[in-house]
Amino acid sequence: MRNAIEELEAKGQAARAASRRLAYLSTEIKNRALQNIAENLIGRQEEILTANRIDYEESKSAGMAEAMLDRLMLSESRLEEMAQDVRAVAALPDPVGETFDMRTMPNGLQVGKRRVPLGVIGAIYESRPNVTIDISILCLKSGNAIILRGGREAVHSNAVLAAIVQEAATRAGVPEGWCGFIESTERALVDHMLRMRGTIDLIIPRGGQGLIRKVAENAAMPVVTGGVGVCHTYVDRRADLDKAVAIAYNAKVQRPTVCNALDTLLVHEGVAESYLPLIAMEWAKAGVEMRCDERALKILQPTFGGFRGCPPDALKLVPVADQGWGKEFLALIAAIRVVESLDEALDHIERYGSGHSEAIVTEDYSAGMRFLAEVDSACVYVNASTRFTDGGQFGLGAEVGISTQKFHARGPMGLRELTTYKWTILGDGQIRP
Amino acid sequence: MRNAIEELEAKGQAARAASRRLAYLSTEIKNRALQNIAENLIGRQEEILTANRIDYEESKSAGMAEAMLDRLMLSESRLEEMAQDVRAVAALPDPVGETFDMRTMPNGLQVGKRRVPLGVIGAIYESRPNVTIDISILCLKSGNAIILRGGREAVHSNAVLAAIVQEAATRAGVPEGWCGFIESTERALVDHMLRMRGTIDLIIPRGGQGLIRKVAENAAMPVVTGGVGVCHTYVDRRADLDKAVAIAYNAKVQRPTVCNALDTLLVHEGVAESYLPLIAMEWAKAGVEMRCDERALKILQPTFGGFRGCPPDALKLVPVADQGWGKEFLALIAAIRVVESLDEALDHIERYGSGHSEAIVTEDYSAGMRFLAEVDSACVYVNASTRFTDGGQFGLGAEVGISTQKFHARGPMGLRELTTYKWTILGDGQIRP
Numbered sequence: 001m002r003n004a005i006e007e008l009e010a011k012g013q014a015a016r017a018a019s020r021r022l023a024y025l026s027t028e029i030k031n032r033a034l035q036n037i038a039e040n041l042i043g044r045q046e047e048i049l050t051a052n053r054i055d056y057e058e059s060k061s062a063g064m065a066e067a068m069l070d071r072l073m074l075s076e077s078r079l080e081e082m083a084q085d086v087r088a089v090a091a092l093p094d095p096v097g098e099t100f101d102m103r104t105m106p107n108g109l110q111v112g113k114r115r116v117p118l119g120v121i122g123a124i125y126e127s128r129p130n131v132t133i134d135i136s137i138l139c140l141k142s143g144n145a146i147i148l149r150g151g152r153e154a155v156h157s158n159a160v161l162a163a164i165v166q167e168a169a170t171r172a173g174v175p176e177g178w179c180g181f182i183e184s185t186e187r188a189l190v191d192h193m194l195r196m197r198g199t200i201d202l203i204i205p206r207g208g209q210g211l212i213r214k215v216a217e218n219a220a221m222p223v224v225t226g227g228v229g230v231c232h233t234y235v236d237r238r239a240d241l242d243k244a245v246a247i248a249y250n251a252k253v254q255r256p257t258v259c260n261a262l263d264t265l266l267v268h269e270g271v272a273e274s275y276l277p278l279i280a281m282e283w284a285k286a287g288v289e290m291r292c293d294e295r296a297l298k299i300l301q302p303t304f305g306g307f308r309g310c311p312p313d314a315l316k317l318v319p320v321a322d323q324g325w326g327k328e329f330l331a332l333i334a335a336i337r338v339v340e341s342l343d344e345a346l347d348h349i350e351r352y353g354s355g356h357s358e359a360i361v362t363e364d365y366s367a368g369m370r371f372l373a374e375v376d377s378a379c380v381y382v383n384a385s386t387r388f389t390d391g392g393q394f395g396l397g398a399e400v401g402i403s404t405q406k407f408h409a410r411g412p413m414g415l416r417e418l419t420t421y422k423w424t425i426l427g428d429g430q431i432r433p
Numbered sequence: 434m435r436n437a438i439e440e441l442e443a444k445g446q447a448a449r450a451a452s453r454r455l456a457y458l459s460t461e462i463k464n465r466a467l468q469n470i471a472e473n474l475i476g477r478q479e480e481i482l483t484a485n486r487i488d489y490e491e492s493k494s495a496g497m498a499e500a501m502l503d504r505l506m507l508s509e510s511r512l513e514e515m516a517q518d519v520r521a522v523a524a525l526p527d528p529v530g531e532t533f534d535m536r537t538m539p540n541g542l543q544v545g546k547r548r549v550p551l552g553v554i555g556a557i558y559e560s561r562p563n564v565t566i567d568i569s570i571l572c573l574k575s576g577n578a579i580i581l582r583g584g585r586e587a588v589h590s591n592a593v594l595a596a597i598v599q600e601a602a603t604r605a606g607v608p609e610g611w612c613g614f615i616e617s618t619e620r621a622l623v624d625h626m627l628r629m630r631g632t633i634d635l636i637i638p639r640g641g642q643g644l645i646r647k648v649a650e651n652a653a654m655p656v657v658t659g660g661v662g663v664c665h666t667y668v669d670r671r672a673d674l675d676k677a678v679a680i681a682y683n684a685k686v687q688r689p690t691v692c693n694a695l696d697t698l699l700v701h702e703g704v705a706e707s708y709l710p711l712i713a714m715e716w717a718k719a720g721v722e723m724r725c726d727e728r729a730l731k732i733l734q735p736t737f738g739g740f741r742g743c744p745p746d747a748l749k750l751v752p753v754a755d756q757g758w759g760k761e762f763l764a765l766i767a768a769i770r771v772v773e774s775l776d777e778a779l780d781h782i783e784r785y786g787s788g789h790s791e792a793i794v795t796e797d798y799s800a801g802m803r804f805l806a807e808v809d810s811a812c813v814y815v816n817a818s819t820r821f822t823d824g825g826q827f828g829l830g831a832e833v834g835i836s837t838q839k840f841h842a843r844g845p846m847g848l849r850e851l852t853t854y855k856w857t858i859l860g861d862g863q864i865r866p
Contacts, residue, residue, distance in 0.1 A: 020783065024806045103828055109817055111827050116809070118839055201839055222655070222840040243862035250864035350453065372857050373457040376549070384542060384860025393865070394544050394856065395536055406551055406634055406853040407655040408841040420839040423827065424805050427817025429676035431683035432826070 004184040005192050011147060011180030012199040015120045018178035019145035023117050027094040029173045030141055034090035036168030037137060038083040044164055045079050051156040052129065059153045071128050072154055082133050085398075089137045092397040095416045096143045099424075110426040115419050117143035119201035122193055124149045124215060126207030129157035135204065136165045136179060138400055142418035145178040147200060149193060151207070152185035159183055194219040202418075204401065224413065226403040229259035229356030230328045231386045234345040234371070236362035237270035243383060244361040245278050250385040251359070253286045256332050259402060260357050260379075260389040263328055264335040266345045272338045273299055280315070288332045289316035291324055295338035326352030342367055346374050353377060355404045357386040378404055378411035437617040438625050444580060444613030445632040448553045451611035452578035456550050460527040462606045463573055467523035469601030470570065471516040477597055478512050484589040485562065492586045504561050505587055515566050518831075522570045525830040528849045529576045532857075543859040548852050550576035552634035555626055557582045557648060559640030562590035568637065569598045569612060571833055575851035578611040580633060582626060584640070585618035592616055627652040635851075637833065657846065659836040662692035662789030663761050664819045667778040667804070669795035670703035676816060677794040678711050683818040684792070686719045689765050692835060693790050693812075693822040696761055697768040699778045705771045706732055713748070721765045722749035724757055728771035759785030775800055779807050786810060788837045790819040811837055811844035 041048070052074040059072055095115055102112030121144045123135045132148060139146040150158040162181035170176055182189060194203065197220040204224050205215035216225045233251055235244045251262035267275055276299045280290060292300060300317055320335055325348070327335065339345045349358055359381035360371040368382040379389045389412065391399025396414030403409050409417040474481070485507040492505055528548055535545030554577045558564040565581060572579045583591040595614035603609055615622060627636065630653040637657050638648035649658045666684055668677045684695035700708055709732045713723060725733060733750055753768055758781070760768065772778045782791055792814035793804040801815040812822045822845065824832025829847030836842050842850035 020807065020809070023809065105826070105828060109821065109826075114805075119809070217653075220650075222838075240862070246862060246864050254865055372547075374453065376453070376456065376552070377855065379856040379858060381858045382860060384858055384863040385865050387865040388542065388858060388863070389856075393538070393542075395538060405655075410853055411856045420843055422810065423812040423822075423844045425812060425814045425817055425821060427815060429673070429679060430817040430821070431679050432687055432818050432820040 004186050004189055007184070008147075008182055008189055008192060009196075009199075011177070011182065012120070012196055014177030015145035015147055015180050016199055018175040019117065019119050021175045022143050022145055022178050023096070025143060025174065027096075030094065030143070031090045033140060033169040033172035033174050034086050034137055036172050037133070037165055038086040038090075040164040040168045041079050041083040041086065041133070044160075045076060048079065048157065048160050048164070049074060049076075051160040054156045055129075055154050064153065068127060072157075074129060074157060078130070082130055086133065086137050089141050089398050092141065092415060094141065095419050100421075107430050108428065109430050112424055113421040114424050115416070115421050118418060118420050120145045120147065120199060121418070122147045122149070122196070122200040122203045124190055124193065124203065124205050124207075124211065126151040126211060127154060129154045129161055131206050132158045132161040132181075133165065135206075135400075136162075138398055138415060138418060140169065140174070140178070142415045144418055145180075147180045147182065147193065149182045149190060155183065155185055190214075191218070194221075197221045206401070222408070224401060224403055224409065225405055226401050227259050228328055228354050228404060229261070229389075229402075230263050230326050230352060230354040231260060231356055232264045232266055232345075232349050232353060232358045233262050233386065234266040234339075234342075234349070234358070234360045235268060235271060235275055236342065236360055236364060236367050237268040238364035238367060239268075239271060239275070239361040240363055241271065241275050241278060244275060245282060247359065247361055247383070247385050248279050249282045249286070251387055252283065252288055252334050253332070254385075254387055257330050258387075259328070259330075260386050261330070262334060262386060264325060264337065264348075264352070266337050266339050266348060267296070268342070268345070269295070269338050269340055272296065276300055276336070280317075283334065284315040286332065287316070288334055289318065291318055291320040291333065291335045293320055293337045296336040299338075326354075328354070342370060346371070349375055349377070356402070357381065357389040359384060359386050378402070437619050437622055440617070441580075441615055441622055441625060442629075442632075444610070444615065445553070445629055447610030448578035448580055448613050449632055451608040452550065452552050454608045455576050455578055455611050456529070458576060458607065460529075463527065463576070464523045466573060466602040466605035466607050467519050467570055469605050470566070470598055471519040471523075473597040473601045474512050474516040474519065474566070477593075478509060481512065481590065481593050481597070482507060482509075484593040487589045488562075488587050497586065501560060505590075507562060507590060511563070515563055519566065519570050522574050522831050525574065525848060527574065528852050533854075540863050541861065542863050545857055546854040547857050548849070548854050551851060551853050553578045553580065553632060554851065555580045555582070555629070555633040555636045557623055557626065557636065557638045557640075557644065559584040559644060560586060562587045562594055564639050565591045565594040565614075566598065568639075568833075569595075571831055571848060571851060573602065573607070573611075575848045577851055578613075580613045580615065580626065582615045582623065588616065588618055623647075624651070627654075630654045639834070655841070657834060657836055657842065658838055659789075659834055660692050661761055661787050661837060662694070662822075662835075663696050663759050663785060663787040664693060664789055665697045665699055665778075665782050665786060665791045666695050666819065667699040667772075667775075667782070667791070667793045668701060668704060668708055669775065669793055669797060669800050670701035671797035671800060672701075672704060672708070672794040673796055673816075674704065674708050674711060677708060678715060680792065680794055680816070680818050681712050682715045682719070684820055685716065685721055685767050686765070687818075687820055690763050691820075692761070692763075693819050694763070695767060695819060697758060697770065697781075697785070699770050699772050699781060700729070701775070701778070702728070702771050702773055705729065709733055709769070713750075716767065717748040719765065720749070721767055722751065724751055724753040724766065724768045726753055726770045729769040732771075759787075761787070775803060779804070782808055782810070789835070790814065790822040792817060792819050811835070
């Protein structure tokens with residue numbers, strides 16, 4: 001254990017030292033390193049798949065669930081996809097060095113800001129070995145050094161992937177030590193890592209809620225948390241009901257296991273009787289369980305069975321439980337509530353939302369503007385599906401994650417959000433009077 | 434104590450509720466409130482000065498040092514200055530509502546960011562009662578609610594100032610509860626406040642290093658720390674020596690008690706023999722104590738006594754102590770080191786700097802560019818005094834403080850740095866394919 005901590009500290013110091021040079025490394029070298037990584041993912045696939053096979057067999061013997069095993073497993077086609085992602089990041093503009101807010105002061109000083117990397121980023125993650133590649137390439141492109149600490153279950157895969165990244169980068173001229181991989185899976189190492197303020201500038205946890213909470217509560221340095229999305233869609237009394245059906249259907253059904261999927265549907269009482277049967281029928285066909293408040297239940301129960309060809313046994317209609325609001329389902333389940341007004345919808349979102357993504361469907365200009373102004377979430381939509389909350393969909397190219405905190409970065413985080421700035425001041429002898 | 438905590442919690446809840454309305458309050462109302470505050474500072478000065486007199490007498494009896502007493506004391510002219518500062522903030526542009534990074538995606542979605550307040554800001558501060566006004570007006574203008582917790586020694590002054598702020602704002606139409614003032618001076622209240630994550634979005638500590646460290650280490654929410662500046666000026670071998678004398682003199686002498694004043698002078702060996710006597714003579718006249726490394730001492734000691742009219746007893750020349758680098762002096766003291774190269778200067782700054790402000794004096798273009806690129810500090814200067822690190826000098830209008838952290842904001846923080854953003858997405862029925 002003591003050796004493992006010393007190794008972690010040594011890798012931290014090496015990353016710190018490398019980060020100074022990495023900060024002004026040319027885009028050309030960084031992109032060459034990325035191209036090398038993509039080539040290695042294809043060229044060394046035997047080695048990767050062999051290591052991955054060991055992790056897979058060990059986890060299977062240990063009784064890992066099928067869905068988790070699937071996440072763990074790499075294959076030729078998955079490596080090909082990963083290589084494509086690496087090339088896509090190489091093609092993105094380099095955020096480092098951008099100069100902005102430049103102005104000339106009356107005394108002739110030229111004052112401005114220059115975008116620079118954060119320094120050393122610590123990644124603590126579970127399960128999926130592709131995170132080793134994802135985080136490495138985003139940090140490399142944004143000029144950050146990195147300490148990687150993956151989960152026990154993928155340690156063989158992660159070790160090979162990290163070695164491949166290191167070899168590819170060194171060959172391109174990236175300073176050694178920029179990417180430290182921690183092989184020991186001792187749990188106490190994570191605790192130690194969270195106290196390495198001064199060495200690690202930012203921690204990014206990737207994994208289950210337990211891991212994320214542990215990191216957020218114990219880290220001595222800033223953490224980018226996120227990912228928990230209790231997402232609301234509000235159908236206003238002036239909604240175009242066809243759009244409202246399409247949007248709520250898409251938000252719930254298109255990919256129910258992700259954080260930007262719909263969890264709660266709020267419907268204005270003025271349209272509830274006409275709208276609810278329409279969406280319920282569509283959702284029923286897709287197998288969505290609907291957890292309704294009393295008023296929604298009253299509207300849906302009688303129509304049920306009869307309505308427009310929906311087989312009665314397909315409709316999963318249940319009363320919402322006490323404390324049934326504000327849940328992230330990550331499944332084909334939706335809570336439904338009828339509200340008296342936009343105000344009641346806003347209050348509900350304020351009280352039960354997680355600050356991720358919320359949408360209003362309305363043709364009423366003022367209602368849309370109020371929703372945009374008053375909902376305090378990372379992403380606020382008028383007449384669109386919350387499923388668009390995604391770095392790629394927002395034009396960021398690549399995504400580090402989705403932040404639900406307000407500090408530093410909010411919503412989808414791209415390369416730019418892995419940087420900070422410094423003020424640069426050009427003078428010709430100015431002194432302060 | 435229990436009552437005091439309940440009161441703190443209640444004020445936190447009230448601030449949270451008010452912050453929702455404050456987020457989209459018109460600039461007109463906020464500016465009217467600021468004008469009212471300025472008027473109150475003049476119109477109710479009797480009341481303020483009476484309360485301040487009580488704090489002053491109590492602190493004097495308790496044996497407070499003269500410099501601290503001076504910070505505590507208000508006067509007609511100080512109130513007039515404070516009123517002018519309030520009017521200056523009213524005249525600044527409102528950062529809230531600014532829309533930026535707007536783009537239209539191929540599917541027609543209009544995706545952009547809108548600047549919004551952070552929410553509720555907690556201020557924990559000591560001594561100077563003007564901080565009550567400073568923080569209140571900056572938070573009000575940036576749309577943030579606030580919880581104020583001032584020090585015991587200024588509690589009467591702070592209570593009157595907070596009441597004046599509250600009355601002025603309410604009269605202008607700002608929602609009640611936006612400004613909560615904590616009158617109890619129980620120390621345990623601060624500990625409780627630091628755990629109010631979910632109610633308070635950001636903590637700003639203002640005071641001595643002990644307070645700032647305590648807050649930074651114990652707060653469950655983000656903290657903006659800063660203020661500690663170990664500032665370096667490096668005189669390159671290609672420096673214009675006249676500029677180098679003027680810049681180092683200004684950086685050390687113009688106001689030695691502040692964080693952006695020079696602490697360590699690094700001089701290239703190629704110019705040390707010609708430059709050091711020049712700056713030493715000027716510094717000696719101003720009474721600066723010089724803590725020199727061996728080489729600087731060797732250059733300065735022989736010339737001393739003889740050189741150009743400087744009386745021998747005026748020169749305070751001492752060898753730098755072991756571990757004498759990396760100190761923030763806040764006084765007429767400077768450490769001096771002769772270096773072999775720009776690289777050695779960069780290494781010194783990397784090792785001993787606090788990431789605040791550093792300057793190079795040089796006529797060599799490449800040396801200036803390298804210094805700008807490689808020094809990882811909030812503010813990096815070429816040929817100017819580090820004393821310019823200041824919100825007003827950088828054109829921000831008002832300043833909340835100077836951040837030496839990398840996350841969220843770095844260097845002088847203005848109104849904009851008290852805000853975050855949300856993504857706004859305007860659609861006409863888009864769903865994700």
